[in-house]
Amino acid sequence: MAKEIPNLVAEARTGTGKGAARQARREGKVPGIVYGDGKEPQPIALEFNYLLTKLRAGRFMSTLWNLKVEGQEDVRVVCRGVQRDVVKDLPTHIDFMRVHRNTRVNLFINVHFENHEQAPGLKRGGTLVVVRPEVELMVTASDIPEQITVDLTGREIGESIHINDVQLPRGVKPTIDRNFVIANIAAPSGLRSSDNEEAAEEEATEA
Numbered sequence: 001m002a003k004e005i006p007n008l009v010a011e012a013r014t015g016t017g018k019g020a021a022r023q024a025r026r027e028g029k030v031p032g033i034v035y036g037d038g039k040e041p042q043p044i045a046l047e048f049n050y051l052l053t054k055l056r057a058g059r060f061m062s063t064l065w066n067l068k069v070e071g072q073e074d075v076r077v078v079c080r081g082v083q084r085d086v087v088k089d090l091p092t093h094i095d096f097m098r099v100h101r102n103t104r105v106n107l108f109i110n111v112h113f114e115n116h117e118q119a120p121g122l123k124r125g126g127t128l129v130v131v132r133p134e135v136e137l138m139v140t141a142s143d144i145p146e147q148i149t150v151d152l153t154g155r156e157i158g159e160s161i162h163i164n165d166v167q168l169p170r171g172v173k174p175t176i177d178r179n180f181v182i183a184n185i186a187a188p189s190g191l192r193s194s195d196n197e198e199a200a201e202e203e204a205t206e207a
Contacts, residue, residue, distance in 0.1 A: 005064055005065065005066045005076065006063065006065060006066065007065070007066045007067075007068050008046075008054070008065040008066065008067050008068065008077070009046070009050070009068050010032070010044040010045060010046045010067060010068070010069050011029075011044065011045055011046075011069060011070060012042070012043070012044060012069055012070070012071065012072065013031060013032075013043040013044050013045040014043070015043070016043050020043070021093065024045045025092065027045075028047065028048050028049075029045040029046060029047055029048055030045065030046050030047075030048050030051050030091050030092065030093065030094055031043065031044075031045050031093055031094075032044045032045065032046060032093060032094035032095060032096060033093075033094075033095055033096070034067065034075070034077060034096045034097075034098060035095070035096070035097060035098070036097040036098040036099070037098035037099075037100075039098065042069075042072075044067075044069060044096075046094070048091075051091060051094070052090070052091065055082070055091060059110070059146070060079055060082075061078075061079050061082075061107065061108060062107045062108060062109055062110070062144060063078070063079075063144070064076060064077075064078055064099070064141050064142070064144055065077050065078070065079070065096075067096065075098055076098065076099050076100065076101070076141065077096040077097060077098055077099065078096065078097055078099055078105055078107065078141065079094060079095065079096055080095045080096065080097045081094070081095040082094050082095075099141040100141065101140075101141060101142035102140060102141070102142065103140070103141040104138055104139070104140060104141075105138070105139060105141055106136055106137070106138050106139075106175050107136070107137060107139055107144060108134040108135065108136050108137075109134060109135055109136075109137050109139070109144075109145055109146075109147060109148055110133065110134055110146070110147045110148075111130070111132060111133055111134060111135055111147065111148055111149075111150060111182060111183075112147040112148070112149050112150070113128065113130075113149075113150045113152055113183070114149055114150070114151060114152065115151055115152045115153045116128070116152055118152060118153040118154065119152040119153065119154065119155040119156075119185065120154065120155070120156055120157075121155050121156040121157040121158070121159065121185040122152065122155070122185065124157060124188070125188035126156075126157040126185045126186060126187055126188060127185070127186045127188070128152070128183060128185055129183060129184050129185070129186050130182070130183045131181050131182055131183055131184065132180070132181075132182045132183070135148060135163065135174065135182065136174070136175045136176070137168070137172050137173065137174055137175065138172070138173045138174075138175055139171070139172050140171055143169075143171065145169045145172060148166055148168060148169070148172075149166070149167075150165075150166055150182060150183065155185050156185065157185050157186070157187045158184075158185065158186075158187065159184065159185050160181050160183070160184040161181065161182050161183045161184065162179045162180065162181055162182065163176075163179060163180050163182060164179045165182075166182065
């Protein structure tokens with residue numbers, strides 16, 4: 001069964017430029033633009049509180065949306081950028097790109113770690129150090145994964161987990177063409193200190 005595409009409600013915005021954007025903000029809305037697919041850019045606006053709720057729910061940037069604007073045909077979009085106030089960290093402008101079901105897009109997808117209890121390194125007191133909580137992947141717009149999963153089973157202290165260790169969904173590829181690190185299992189602080197002391201003693205003995 002195909003995953004349902006959630007709706008995102010906006011309204012057409014007349015005028016472009018800083019003046020029109022400021023007017024939208026005075027009215028309690030966030031100005032935005034929809035571009036791509038060989039069509040003219042479409043200025044839009046979304047209710048501020050409505051958009052903020054969607055943003056805070058998570059995965060906004062990695063979701064395929066069905067954009068609904070009154071008087072226009074629905075269009076599938078992905079968010080390509082959210083500008084925020086540098087002080088309040090609240091949205092001030094938003095960009096969307098039109099896509100089709102088979103469009104290939106680059107999106108940041110969350111990384112989920114499972115089977116912590118099956119990792120000997122963690123059982124011994126090691127710490128999971130997440131280097132990349134999100135990974136930029138090339139995906140098909142109609143089949144965006146909610147997350148990628150890293151299985152920690154059998155992982156020991158000192159091990160690093162690379163992107164090539166992860167079984168990605170069919171048709172999904174990393175945008176970076178190298179085997180980068182996603183996470184590693186670090187030794188407990190006490191063990192690290194002990195190892196450092198032993199290394200220092202060995203150096204002193206050799207000297």
